[in-house]
Amino acid sequence: MDKLSLFPTEDGSVTFWSETFQETFHSSHGAKHEAEAKFVIPAKIAEKASTQTQLNILDVCYGLGYNTAAAIACVSELQDRAANLHIIALENNLEVPQKAIASGLVDIWQPAIAQILKIAAATQTVTTENLSLQLLIGDARQTISQVPSKWADAIFLDPFSPPHCPQLWTVEFIQLLANSLKPDGYLVTYSSSAAVRAAMLMAGLQIGAISPIGRKSPSTIAAFAPTALPPISENEAAFLKTRAAIPYRDQTLQSSAAEIIAIRKAEQNNSQLPPSSSLRKKV
Numbered sequence: 529m530d531k532l533s534l535f536p537t538e539d540g541s542v543t544f545w546s547e548t549f550q551e552t553f554h555s556s557h558g559a560k561h562e563a564e565a566k567f568v569i570p571a572k573i574a575e576k577a578s579t580q581t582q583l584n585i586l587d588v589c590y591g592l593g594y595n596t597a598a599a600i601a602c603v604s605e606l607q608d609r610a611a612n613l614h615i616i617a618l619e620n621n622l623e624v625p626q627k628a629i630a631s632g633l634v635d636i637w638q639p640a641i642a643q644i645l646k647i648a649a650a651t652q653t654v655t656t657e658n659l660s661l662q663l664l665i666g667d668a669r670q671t672i673s674q675v676p677s678k679w680a681d682a683i684f685l686d687p688f689s690p691p692h693c694p695q696l697w698t699v700e701f702i703q704l705l706a707n708s709l710k711p712d713g714y715l716v717t718y719s720s721s722a723a724v725r726a727a728m729l730m731a732g733l734q735i736g737a738i739s740p741i742g743r744k745s746p747s748t749i750a751a752f753a754p755t756a757l758p759p760i761s762e763n764e765a766a767f768l769k770t771r772a773a774i775p776y777r778d779q780t781l782q783s784s785a786a787e788i789i790a791i792r793k794a795e796q797n798n799s800q801l802p803p804s805s806s807l808r809k810k811v
């Protein structure tokens with residue numbers, strides 16, 4: 529299993545460093561802030577929870593539970609809350625939320641929200657008067673089959689980066705996410721990778737940019753037409769016409785990271801598209 533060590537971030541919240549993935553679970557600029565600014569705010573959770581009677585969130589890669597907690601906090605602070613909140617969260621390593629609790633990391637949230645995360649980590653199901661949370665443990669490529677089609681008002685897509693966890697950024701997996709998204713729902717992720725954006729376009733989604741937070745590159749928001757999205761820049765659009773936009777593929781939804789990377793590399797080597805390095809020289 530993964531070896532997790534504590535990693536303090538600049539907003540005072542603490543996340544983990546993963547030995548297996550050689551990556552932190554959140555941006556060093558602030559784990560709590562990232563959950564709010566890159567996921568909850570762009571997905572318009574507050575607006576939807578004020579105007580709908582039910583709000584469904586699919587949290588892909590639950591981890592420490594911060595994205596789920598930030599969504600619950602946002603909805604529970606609303607003066608004009610109309611919605612009951614339903615969250616389905618996908619995570620393959622139950623030790624992550626359990627260790628976050630054992631280490632006291634979830635105590636950055638209001639006690640009632642920390643309590644919800646504790647129950648979820650212990651029993652995988654939480655039901656209150658106006659909230660349900662189901663934590664599905666297993667490979668998200670398989671557990672996604674338990675999410676109804678056209679169910680999610682918002683999808684938080686938060687795996688480790690594409691080079692380290694390509695399994696959850698493939699054309700095939702993103703197609704399954706698109707299938708579970710409502711026609712007016714939002715799919716949000718921190719990544720601005722051209723390969724990921726290309727996979728979203730192949731799944732029939734439009735893509736937009738979320739202004740950069742704590743780094744140079746923007747993140748990505750996707751939705752079906754005709755939902756309006758903030759446009760990506762000309763420079764970002766240019767990357768979509770290079771080999772960087774050759775997406776990750778996993779036809780069986782069971783390939784290893786190494787297999788997915790090798791297939792993409794071969795496709796890039798045979799491609800007529802220009803390399804992205806040609807573009808970088810110009811910008």
Ligand SMILES: C[S@@+](CC[C@H](N)C(=O)[O-])C[C@H]1O[C@@H](n2cnc3c(N)ncnc32)[C@H](O)[C@@H]1O
Pocket residue numbers: 552553554563588589590591592593594595596618619620621624666667668669686687688693695696
């Ligand atoms: C970047 S972290 C997510 C952080 C999380 N959203 C949070 O707010 O704490 C990525 C998570 O993906 C999980 N993961 C990795 N591969 C997975 C897979 N195939 N299926 C489901 N979860 C996976 C890891 O265990 C890790 O918890």
